[in-house]
Amino acid sequence: MSEGAEVGLGEDVVVADGLQKTFNRGVAGREVHVLRGVDLRVRKGDVLVVIGPSGSGKSTLLRCLNFIAPPDEGSVTFLGRRLTGEVPRRRPAERLRYERELRYFRTHIGMVFQHFNLFPHMTAAENVALAPTRALGLSKNEARERSHEELARVGMSDKVSAYPSQLSGGQKQRVAIARALAMRPQLMLFDEATSALDPELIGGILEEMKRLAESGMTMIVVTHEMGFAREVGDRVVFMDEGRVVEEGGARELIENPQNERTQAFLRAILN
């Protein structure tokens, strides 16, 4: 598999169009309409910060972009390739092509989770090397080299042989970032990457993310860290009840929100 088509600065990396998602679809009384038509556009090198109250659909939005939770309606266009959540189940050839497209998305979109989701039965180096060998087809040696390289980049050189259970939360998240970066992604998704961390460890991870942004990585960051949003974010979208309520430049939106709900949310979170 190729390592990804390069996109010029300012060109679209990902475009979401009318994303809708309902959990427990068809289960009477338990349906939750999480996304109610979300549009999004992120250009090469952009850092888009997504804020909003819990349950507003931020995490689901990220999961729709890499089809971990495929959207019911709408489409995602990533590096010019458009994909919907509709799987062609009945035609094997189309199904195969769909699966290939899906893996193209996922191998080129890195994701960092709130709860790290490291593989507990593998060392840090094995965690990082797994996907490069299994999804990119690198040799064991190449993958090991790359994993050590990526772990060094996040300051984890001395922990390559450590298991996740032997690491602190901050160290786990560093390994998780290295794991995502080892795929050489064109887009990074951060789903509340610091929310499960002890307060004294948050700064280190934010620093790591800032450095990544400065290196030119295209990023979508779901976070409650308004300082980070203002400083590192280019644009901010505020989501509530499955919709984008307000969108704007990071500094303007945070310092001078126009929408009433955005104002209420920011007031609550900043005090």
Added chain:
Amino acid sequence: MTLAYVFRWELVPESAGLLLHGLGVTLQLSALSFVLSLGLGLVVALCRIAPFRPLRALAYAYTQIFRALSLYVYVLFLYFGIAAVFGIDLGRFAAGVVALTLLNSAYMAEVYRAALGSVDHGQREAALALGLTHTRSFTSVILPQGIRVAVPGLVNQLVDIVKDSSIVAVIGVFDLMGATIQLVNTERAPFEFYTVTALTYVVLILLVSAAAALLERRLGRHLTGGSAGPGPLERMRRFRLRGEVPA
């Protein structure tokens, strides 16, 4: 009060040959049934979580039906019942293995299924997000973790197999129990032989449990967060030294 019963313990060493032969059969029977159940149980468990609905239904039926019968019913049905209708003579040993395997694979399928289901949902998400296929996510990420969780339950099943294997003596398998029954009948010393056999089973089970604890500790090291705590030998030592209750 005097007992009318005259103990003749000297009969036991004299019959050691037969008993050891029986023990050997018990070990073979148990080991073979265990290995077969391990494999078959996993296959059934995989069918139970397969995306193909009829397969799931079939696997569900398998676990429900084969757990419903006792081993006693199984061996008699397989060895005498089936033989009478179809004229198939499975052979005593084979009938015993099949009976033990059917029953225990059904239990093990449930153990596997529960263990696989206990693996955190985020693990699958992370694997898929990295671009692994569903199959690869399962074999590289979910299965290895599920197996570790399943180990205690699977070993429990081995304990059951070793104990239950005594029942196959009813169709004339010359296992430890079969040998004992024959000796009791010929030597007329039931207390002596049953005692020795009972103790042998106890020792067997204790050995299996100890081996299992060691295995569990080795496998679970990295899943339980930090150090996994003292091992069984260490726990026993502490118990002796300080009267600490073994966990």
